[in-house]
Amino acid sequence: MKTLLWIQGLSCNGNTQSLLNAENPFFYEIFQKIKLIYHPSFSYRENLQTIIKKVKEEKIKINFLVVEGAVTSDKRFHKIGDYSVAQILEILKDRADYIIAAGNCASFGNIPATFSHNPDVTGLQFRFVQKEGFFPPDFKTRSGYPVINIPGCPMHPAWFTQTITALLEGKKVILDQFNRPKELFMYLPHDGCTRNEYFEWKVESEEFGHKEGCLFYNLGCRGPMTHAPCNKILWNRISSKTRAGMPCIGCTEFNFPLRENFFETKKNMGIPEEVPLGVSKRAYITITGVAKTLKNKRLMVKLEETD
Amino acid sequence: MPKVRKTVLNRVEGEIQLKLVWEKGKVKDAFIIAPNFRGFEFILEEKPALDALVINPRICGICGHAHLIATTKAIENLYENAGLKIDVPKNAKLIRDITLGAEIIQNHLRWFYMFVMPDFLKLEKSKKLKDFEPIKGYKWQKAVDFSSRIVKVIAIFGGQWPHTSYSVPGGVVCDPTTFDLTEAKSIVDSVVGFAQQEIFGMDIEDYLSVSSEEEYLKKSKNSDLKKFIFMCKKHQLDHAGKSYHRFLTVCDMEYAFSKGITKKKRRNFYVEKVREIDSYSYLTENGFSFDKNRYSWAKAVRYNGLPYETSPLSRRINSREKLFINLLKHYRDSYMVRMWARIDEIARMLYAMKMWIESIKPSEPFYIPPPADIKEISGKGVGLCEAARGSLIHQLTVEKGIIKKYNIITPSTWNLGPRCEKYLSPAEKAITGIDSQLKAEMILRSFDVCSVCTTH
Numbered sequence: 001m002k003t004l005l006w007i008q009g010l011s012c013n014g015n016t017q018s019l020l021n022a023e024n025p026f027f028y029e030i031f032q033k034i035k036l037i038y039h040p041s042f043s044y045r046e047n048l049q050t051i052i053k054k055v056k057e058e059k060i061k062i063n064f065l066v067v068e069g070a071v072t073s074d075k076r077f078h079k080i081g082d083y084s085v086a087q088i089l090e091i092l093k094d095r096a097d098y099i100i101a102a103g104n105c106a107s108f109g110n111i112p113a114t115f116s117h118n119p120d121v122t123g124l125q126f127r128f129v130q131k132e133g134f135f136p137p138d139f140k141t142r143s144g145y146p147v148i149n150i151p152g153c154p155m156h157p158a159w160f161t162q163t164i165t166a167l168l169e170g171k172k173v174i175l176d177q178f179n180r181p182k183e184l185f186m187y188l189p190h191d192g193c194t195r196n197e198y199f200e201w202k203v204e205s206e207e208f209g210h211k212e213g214c215l216f217y218n219l220g221c222r223g224p225m226t227h228a229p230c231n232k233i234l235w236n237r238i239s240s241k242t243r244a245g246m247p248c249i250g251c252t253e254f255n256f257p258l259r260e261n262f263f264e265t266k267k268n269m270g271i272p273e274e275v276p277l278g279v280s281k282r283a284y285i286t287i288t289g290v291a292k293t294l295k296n297k298r299l300m301v302k303l304e305e306t307d
Numbered sequence: 308m309p310k311v312r313k314t315v316l317n318r319v320e321g322e323i324q325l326k327l328v329w330e331k332g333k334v335k336d337a338f339i340i341a342p343n344f345r346g347f348e349f350i351l352e353e354k355p356a357l358d359a360l361v362i363n364p365r366i367c368g369i370c371g372h373a374h375l376i377a378t379t380k381a382i383e384n385l386y387e388n389a390g391l392k393i394d395v396p397k398n399a400k401l402i403r404d405i406t407l408g409a410e411i412i413q414n415h416l417r418w419f420y421m422f423v424m425p426d427f428l429k430l431e432k433s434k435k436l437k438d439f440e441p442i443k444g445y446k447w448q449k450a451v452d453f454s455s456r457i458v459k460v461i462a463i464f465g466g467q468w469p470h471t472s473y474s475v476p477g478g479v480v481c482d483p484t485t486f487d488l489t490e491a492k493s494i495v496d497s498v499v500g501f502a503q504q505e506i507f508g509m510d511i512e513d514y515l516s517v518s519s520e521e522e523y524l525k526k527s528k529n530s531d532l533k534k535f536i537f538m539c540k541k542h543q544l545d546h547a548g549k550s551y552h553r554f555l556t557v558c559d560m561e562y563a564f565s566k567g568i569t570k571k572k573r574r575n576f577y578v579e580k581v582r583e584i585d586s587y588s589y590l591t592e593n594g595f596s597f598d599k600n601r602y603s604w605a606k607a608v609r610y611n612g613l614p615y616e617t618s619p620l621s622r623r624i625n626s627r628e629k630l631f632i633n634l635l636k637h638y639r640d641s642y643m644v645r646m647w648a649r650i651d652e653i654a655r656m657l658y659a660m661k662m663w664i665e666s667i668k669p670s671e672p673f674y675i676p677p678p679a680d681i682k683e684i685s686g687k688g689v690g691l692c693e694a695a696r697g698s699l700i701h702q703l704t705v706e707k708g709i710i711k712k713y714n715i716i717t718p719s720t721w722n723l724g725p726r727c728e729k730y731l732s733p734a735e736k737a738i739t740g741i742d743s744q745l746k747a748e749m750i751l752r753s754f755d756v757c758s759v760c761t762t763h
Binding site: 008010011012013014015016017018020021022023026027028031032036040041042043044045047048049076077078079080081111112114115116117118153154207208209210211230235236237238239240241242243244245246249251257260261262263 | 315317318319321322324342343344345346347349350354355357358360361362365366367368369371399417421422425426428429441442443447448451452454455458459461462463464465466467468469470471472473475477478479480481482484589595597672673674675676759
């Protein structure tokens with residue numbers, strides 16, 4: 001049976017909690033196919049120090065090494081027993097077939113990497129947009145893959161379980177320029193959002209608390225500029241932030257959370273500083289003008305009052 | 308000569324090390340070491356105040372929602388202190404309670420089945436508990452199923468769990484339909500079914516009227532709570548793990564609990580009496596210090612100079628619940644009583660969630676915009692919230708909408724923080740005098756250890 005070892009760096013454990021919500025397969029189903037050698041939240045007989053020793057002696061083989069949380073070598077800020085997470089990664093990096101960054105901290109550094117008193121914090125292979133993570137830019141595991149990033153703050157459990165399942169079945173996983181599985185991160189939260197019609201016809205939300213209206217123009221929604229299938233593979237298999245009424249904050253991206261004013265859209269002369277991916281500013285202005293002139297009457301009233 | 312042994316604790320949220328000083332087979336002194344630090348309070352400085360709604364839930368992957376609510380309330384309090392009171396609509400208050408309730412139930416289910424029961428697998432060494440075996444066991448799997456099901460309620464109103472920022476000053480972002488409410492109610496009903504069948508062995512409303520241990524043991528069928536009580540008694544955990552017998556709760560929740568502090572008598576809680584002491588913390592008034600006597604990133608928190616336990620047990624005591632007043636009389640604040648209160652809260656929260664969902668009126672507002680732009684606001688705000696593990700306090704100072712100072716006191720800081728010159732922390736105190744390493748760890752876990760919150 002293939003094996004998986006899970007370690008945590010500077011983390012909130014949100015990716016572990018998110019993974020527990022997995023369906024198809026459920027958490028305990030995936031770990032009937034893969035042997036979970038160690039996970040700090042669930043192991044009760046094993047301890048990490050012994051496992052690392054056995055891995056060094058080649059008594060235990062690791063197929064998947066999963067890292068949750070950002071990396072630091074500064075033991076004043078992070079320790080696992082007597083090790084730093086960086087030391088553990090040094091020992092294990094050439095001994096795993098695949099290394100998977102679970103969540104945004106391990107992928108890009110995220111919130112812990114913005115703490116100025118510890119400038120040593122990074123993601124596994126990236127630090128935000130730069131390929132200046134803990135591992136060198138050209139680092140590859142035994143399987144030939146670089147660190148596979150499953151970003152998101154937190155990651156969606158299905159993104160993780162489907163990636164693992166595909167690799168387990170020997171399927172090729174295509175990665176994008178940030179080493180995220182392309183077939184997941186080729187979608188935008190915009191795709192499948194229940195507010196899409198409001199976006200098309202430029203009916204903009206002015207405030208929170210309404211089913212109606214698009215959150216892009218005023219409330220800072222990053223749905224059209226973020227890579228994530230949040231409205232294709234629903235959260236907790238039931239909804240998504242934008243469906244509920246919360247703007248997308250772009251938490252799967254390399255630059256999260258560097259932006260400020262998450263609930264505000266930056267504009268110049270009424271035009272958003274950033275327009276949807278693939279659309280030029282000119283195209284955006286033109287289509288906005290047309291949509292506003294032509295109007296969709298259905299979108300002018302509350303949903304309960306539509307024909 | 309006392310012997311010192313340091314161990315790394317598994318099955319907690321994050322990393323905690325326990326340093327025990329042994330003498331004559333007993334723990335003479337205990338140090339709870341929280342070695343990891345991300346620096347949230349520093350990260351928040353100079354950020355726009357509303358961005359705290361996005362940053363703060365990410366303090367904790369298991370109770371991030373409580374951090375969101377505390378942040379929202381702190382900003383609402385900031386407005387109020389600036390003379391601009393925000394009238395949060397009734398619907399929004401209800402939804403915040405519903406989602407917080409769901410997060411608490413999720414937490415208690417995962418904590419009990421995944422973090423606590425494996426200790427008994429070690430202690431009992433019999434096949435009888437194989438249903439509780441991690442990953443393989445039927446009960447462990449059911450706990451995953453139902454803890455994941457209850458957070459779907461948060462996803463209905465907030466879009467996802469973990470880590471949504473759907474609660475904002477002035478209300479909540481959602482605008483649910485009647486059918487969103489019926490679905491949420493159906494989810495609660497299904498978790499009620501699980502709780503009745505597996506955890507309590509009796510109807511939840513009947514359970515909530517139970518007033519003594521004997522009555523519960525007599526009325527309930529086979530259940531995990533019953534099994535737990537018997538095992539505690541068998542291993543003398545019914546009297547072990549006592550702390551200071553002082554309890555603190557900072558917030559009310561209708562149908563669920565009341566705030567207060569209880570030493571001998573119950574009194575009102577005043578936030579001004581809360582003080583942090585950094586004499587054993589790496590984090591000091593003047594920056595970081597790694598002097599030899601310092602051993603944790605957490606600070607000690609004291610109320611009127613004294614250490615208090617904050618927890619579901621505190622909530623029960625400050626609400627003057629008969630069952631727990633009786634349990635305290637017999638056992639004081641022991642391992643068993645502290646644990647029972649956490650399990651008990653699953654029933655209370657489920658009941659309250661049903662009532663709250665019933666009270667929502669979809670045709671009324673869920674959000675009312677604050678009376679002024681945050682960029683015009685300067686001053687201070689305090690947000691109080693009862694999280695899964697106990698009392699959570701957020702305090703911020705803002706100048707023209709920009710955060711100048713942010714301070715977070717988590718339940719785990721109260722319970723698991725370091726000592727001060729005069730007193731051990733409640734968990735350190737509860738461990739001293741114990742005669743086995745495993746039991747010492749179990750008593751620490753009875754506080755539901757969350758290291759990521761302890762230090763943040």
